[in-house]
Amino acid sequence: MPHFDLCVIGSGSGNSLLDERFNHLKVALVDAGVQGHFGGTCLNVGCIPTKMFVRPADLAYAHVEAERLGVRLAPGSADWPKIRDRVFGRIDAISSAGRDWRIRNEHITLLEGESRFVDERTLGVAGGKITADRYVLAAGSRPHALEVPGADQVTVHTSDTIMRLDTLPRTMVIIGGGFIAAEFAHVFASFGVKVTIVNRSNALLRQEDEEVSQRFTRLMSKRIPVRLGQHLTRLEPDEGGVLVVASDAEAIEYEYGAEVVLNATGRIPNSDRLNLSATGVEVTEGGYVKVDEYQRTTADGIFALGDVCSPWQLKHVANHETRVVQHNLLHPDDLIPANHDAIPHAVFSHPQVAAVGATEQQLREQGRDYVKAVQDYGSVAYGWAMEDRDGFCKLLACPHTGKLLGAHLIGEQASTLIQPLIQAMSTGLTAREMARGQYWIHPALTEVVENALLSLPLEGYEREPDPVDE
Numbered sequence: 055m056p057h058f059d060l061c062v063i064g065s066g067s068g069n070s071l072l073d074e075r076f077n078h079l080k081v082a083l084v085d086a087g088v089q090g091h092f093g094g095t096c097l098n099v100g101c102i103p104t105k106m107f108v109r110p111a112d113l114a115y116a117h118v119e120a121e122r123l124g125v126r127l128a129p130g131s132a133d134w135p136k137i138r139d140r141v142f143g144r145i146d147a148i149s150s151a152g153r154d155w156r157i158r159n160e161h162i163t164l165l166e167g168e169s170r171f172v173d174e175r176t177l178g179v180a181g182g183k184i185t186a187d188r189y190v191l192a193a194g195s196r197p198h199a200l201e202v203p204g205a206d207q208v209t210v211h212t213s214d215t216i217m218r219l220d221t222l223p224r225t226m227v228i229i230g231g232g233f234i235a236a237e238f239a240h241v242f243a244s245f246g247v248k249v250t251i252v253n254r255s256n257a258l259l260r261q262e263d264e265e266v267s268q269r270f271t272r273l274m275s276k277r278i279p280v281r282l283g284q285h286l287t288r289l290e291p292d293e294g295g296v297l298v299v300a301s302d303a304e305a306i307e308y309e310y311g312a313e314v315v316l317n318a319t320g321r322i323p324n325s326d327r328l329n330l331s332a333t334g335v336e337v338t339e340g341g342y343v344k345v346d347e348y349q350r351t352t353a354d355g356i357f358a359l360g361d362v363c364s365p366w367q368l369k370h371v372a373n374h375e376t377r378v379v380q381h382n383l384l385h386p387d388d389l390i391p392a393n394h395d396a397i398p399h400a401v402f403s404h405p406q407v408a409a410v411g412a413t414e415q416q417l418r419e420q421g422r423d424y425v426k427a428v429q430d431y432g433s434v435a436y437g438w439a440m441e442d443r444d445g446f447c448k449l450l451a452c453p454h455t456g457k458l459l460g461a462h463l464i465g466e467q468a469s470t471l472i473q474p475l476i477q478a479m480s481t482g483l484t485a486r487e488m489a490r491g492q493y494w495i496h497p498a499l500t501e502v503v504e505n506a507l508l509s510l511p512l513e514g515y516e517r518e519p520d521p522v523d524e
């Protein structure tokens with residue numbers, strides 16, 4: 055039975071872990087593949103391809119905003135095969151080059167196939183068994199399967215398959231109202247598909263701050279039919295596609311026919327694929343591998359990182375945890391903890407949404423003192439240029455320390471505008487220091503952040519006259 059110093063399960067963040075500092079070790083990299091591809095979710099079916107579809111979608115949708123500014127553009131139409139092939143022409147090549155490179159690495163053995171633990175140090179993979187002194191579980195997550203009658207009789211797409219459709223459908227039902235539903239609704243609606251969202255909860259992006267979730271739900275409802283408070287009850291084959299049947303709180307049933315159905319009802323960790331009961335590795339009720347602050351599982355010598363143990367399910371969190379595990383594998387006597395404070399996220403829909411820290415509803419539930427400011431994009435010069443009516447920056451701060459507790463943006467470039475606020479929260483900068491300790495370029499859109507900081511009703515905090523107001 056081949057023995058290794060280290061075995062890493064998962065070729066997403068797990069593959070990035072294996073840099074030149076591990077060249078002195080005999081390493082096994084074990085991977086089952088995502089849709090037959092090497093390199094994990096982010097590269098093949100996640101962050102990267104989705105954003106490569108969002109960019110052309112933004113362009114196709116630009117005619118709506120252009121109209122407000124007196125520019126008449128034709129409504130966008132999408133050359134789907136060209137867009138799809140551009141995206142995967144790049145990505146598939148990166149995936150296969152990464153795989154080839156790993157095969158050529160002398161100290162790394164790539165073992166491809168589903169793996170399961172036999173005992174704490176033995177892993178069954180590709181019809182054989184290996185042993186290793188230490189393991190890293192980087193097995194990620196997968197789409198939550200729909201468990202309703204008829205789900206096995208129709209084709210149900212997930213984010214794993216929807217981006218490789220042969221042709222653009224005329225109609226699509228998206229089930230769910232979270233990140234994936236929001237992003238793909240924008241992509242396919244912009245490309246001319248008649249999209250309907252059916253969501254169980256009463257708002258889209260309901261994990262966001264309540265004002266952001268309400269605004270996003272209103273704006274998306276103006277673009278496409280959004281059916282809220284309805285849960286899926288069954289799926290039926292239908293002429294030319296699928297009949298989606300959902301019911302509301304009064305058990306009234308609604309039917310939606312579509313050529314294509316996209317299941318966007320969440321992702322579950324892949325811990326159940328590893329036979330962890332053969333090891334001492336414990337999992338939470340939600341199936342996440344339990345880790346301590348050093349990313350160590352409950353079994354000696356087994357670390358975990360990324361979606362298999364992180365309920366945030368975000369690539370920048372997986373990347374951070376990868377750096378922590380790298381260090382801790384290399385320096386067992388000088389461990390460093392993971393930092394899970396001020397984790398931001400962004401939803402690349404239209405409008406974009408970005409957030410860091412607590413929502414207002416969380417602060418209320420926690421009974422914390424807070425002050426808030428909501429600054430409309432339309433109140434600053436660049437917002438005038440954009441004729442923006444919908445975007446805002448909402449800040450929540452501690453009235454005692456002047457530090458930010460949460461920041462929430464909805465609108466153009468929210469995913470970029472939020473970065474200085476993430477920095478302030480990560481470094482403990484007060485709102486006052488942040489607003490007045492630096493120049494803000496005039497008349498850039500960042501002035502919406504500056505003005506939101508200045509609008510926070512913090513004691514001893516003088517709001518200076520705004521040149522735009524004069």
Ligand SMILES: Cc1cc2nc3c(=O)[nH]c(=O)nc-3n(C[C@H](O)[C@H](O)[C@H](O)COP(=O)(O)OP(=O)(O)OC[C@H]3O[C@@H](n4cnc5c(N)ncnc54)[C@H](O)[C@@H]3O)c2cc1C
Nearest residue numbers: 064066067086087094095096100169194360361367368369
């Ligand atoms: C559509 C979509 C869009 C996203 N967009 C963003 C975004 O914009 N920003 C962001 O931060 N995050 C985004 N995410 C989330 C992000 O992709 C994940 O958080 C991240 O990729 C997780 O990385 P990982 O290394 O934990 O797992 P993965 O990259 O999923 O790697 C896990 C690997 O383990 C393998 N594996 C699983 N079980 C076994 C087994 N038993 N044996 C062998 N191998 C196994 C899998 O085949 C896979 O290759 C998105 C996700 C999706 C689905």
Ligand SMILES: NC(=O)c1ccc[n+]([C@@H]2O[C@H](COP(=O)([O-])OP(=O)(O)OC[C@H]3O[C@@H](n4cnc5c(N)ncnc54)[C@H](O)[C@@H]3O)[C@@H](O)[C@H]2O)c1
Nearest residue numbers: 230231232233234253254255285286318319320321367400
């Ligand atoms: N931009 C990003 O960072 C990005 C983009 C895509 C995905 N992701 C990651 O992937 C994860 C999964 O995304 P997701 O959107 O699938 O999950 P999610 O948890 O964000 O949303 C799931 C949605 O499905 C709804 N739902 C669940 N069961 C339902 C049912 N039976 N009928 C109708 N609606 C139902 C829920 O109400 C919720 O709105 C996210 O948690 C996120 O971390 C991140």
